[in-house]
Amino acid sequence: MRKFYFVENENIADAAIKVIASSLNELFRGAAEALSFLMIENADEIEEKERVKINIKANSYYKLLYKFLNKIIYYKDTKGLVFSKFLVKINKKNLNAICYGDVLKPKYQQLVDAKSVTMHKIYVKKKSKFYEAHFVVDI
């Protein structure tokens, strides 16, 4: 089940995304999946042919999210990689992720090119029973 949705009436020119999950690991996974679905319509059909490890740290969770998602964009621009599966482990604001995906091909239906995740209204919050994140992608 998808843990994210695109916020329709917010941010007219770009894409605002909200993610809800039961744990931080799942929240970051959901955010990464949202980024894939923003760029590729059938992101769930991207084959797991390539594997990339991402290890980053930050002094806050929102910065960790910003850096993580921008790293995924970096792999799209430098290696032409898009991903369908993310294994994320967060420990004390250190993130270790393994991203599985494939190089861009015509069978992966393109939507828009993500330029960058922005700091605009970005947050990672712990609610009583779940975690919530919000971010805006410049497209």
Added chain:
Amino acid sequence: MELKKISDTVWEIDKNFKEGMLVPARIYATEEIVKSLDEEVFEQLTNVATLPGIQKYAVALADAHSGYGFPIGGVAAMDLDNGVISPGGIGFDINCSVRLIKTNLKVSEVRPKIKELIDELFKEIPVGVGTKSNIKISKGEFKEMMKEGGVWAVRKGYGSKEDLENTELHGIADYAKIENVSEEAIDRGINELGSIGSGNHYLEIQYIPEGGIFDEKAAKELGFEEGQVFVMFHTGSRGFGHQIASDYIEKLLEKMNKYNIKLRDKELAAVPFNSKEGQEYFGAMGCAVNFSFANHQIIQTKTRQVFEKIFKQDWEKLGMKQVFAIAHNRATIEEINLDNKKVKLLVHRKGATAAYPKNHPKNLSITKKANIGSLALIGGSMETGSYVLHTLESKDTFYSTVHGSGRTMSRAKAKKQIDGKELFEKMMKNGIYVRSSSWAGLAEEAGFAYKNIDVVTEAMEKANISKRLIKLLPLGNIKG
């Protein structure tokens, strides 16, 4: 919120509206447009008014719509000594620009070949998600490009010196500092020179329709006539500029305490322009400006080559001279008469075009010869057409005018209202042939998702900022 009417085209939000506002916020638009603006524009514009060193007003123009941090269609002028530089006030796509090429071809000659032309352009010029250029250069060459921009591109055979005459800054940001750019930015940019990207970036073949000349005298001086065919394209510094912006927004956020700067939105991250960090960003921004100039030169060259192939004539014989190239995402130092005193200000333009009146020293040769103010290239939606404006009096907006028609509907909403294939067929019926790497991407750019460009440009004319010179209608378009 009280919006005070200053004149039919100027609206003001008092600086007491929000805590921390240092200046009022001003919107230059007609009542009809002001009423249609999304609420977030006012919120973002009044946030901009809190930035240290902002002068006179935080400005939004008639094409304003909400962005991230700054509204798009926004202008903020900062004091050079006590003001800040904010990467969010420039945007991720640093030096995103529009370029116009004229031809001596008539619409009747081009329409029968439009499919061939657009298909060939789509093949030669990469568009879409993560697309790579077919131009391979070494890291050493890339670094030369970072320093020299359009000048580097012309030296490598992409275009002519004449192109640079009518490109802003003559195609080179001489303040670029390559040592301020991360390796990640270079990695992202090295394979993207000569590509368009996606979103609202495009290349379009257009023509002046009957009744599309609004200023006969200026059009004659520039050699424009009804039925004449043009090529307009819109792109910027691609992943290279995006990485520089994200690197520095993150970096500058960490320095806010050092300079005791408090912000209402993290995306407004800013440091004093004259600080070490401010100057570092400015130098890195210059490299992205140069990437954008080189990127445009390459795309222009490929466009000329495609026309040469289809029409079997040299581009010079086809009259494919560059008319003008101008950016709408950059911070630029401008000399401005502020309260009867000439001062230098750092003008942030995010989705706003630099617009200099007649006799301004920054005017380029084409407008000097025609004795008019600088041109603004206003890309509309791919369905409804574009405009070329010339500048009248633009001091109040810190020498700035609109850059497009401005969205009125989110991309997610637009996609729900029309299917990309349905839009393609509708456009075909209206004589517009479009090639896109994505049906959904096409639907997001449907005409109804934008303000009416006629109304936006008319508003700038009523505000005496820019005058409409010609209107251009689309014949064919490639987009990501």
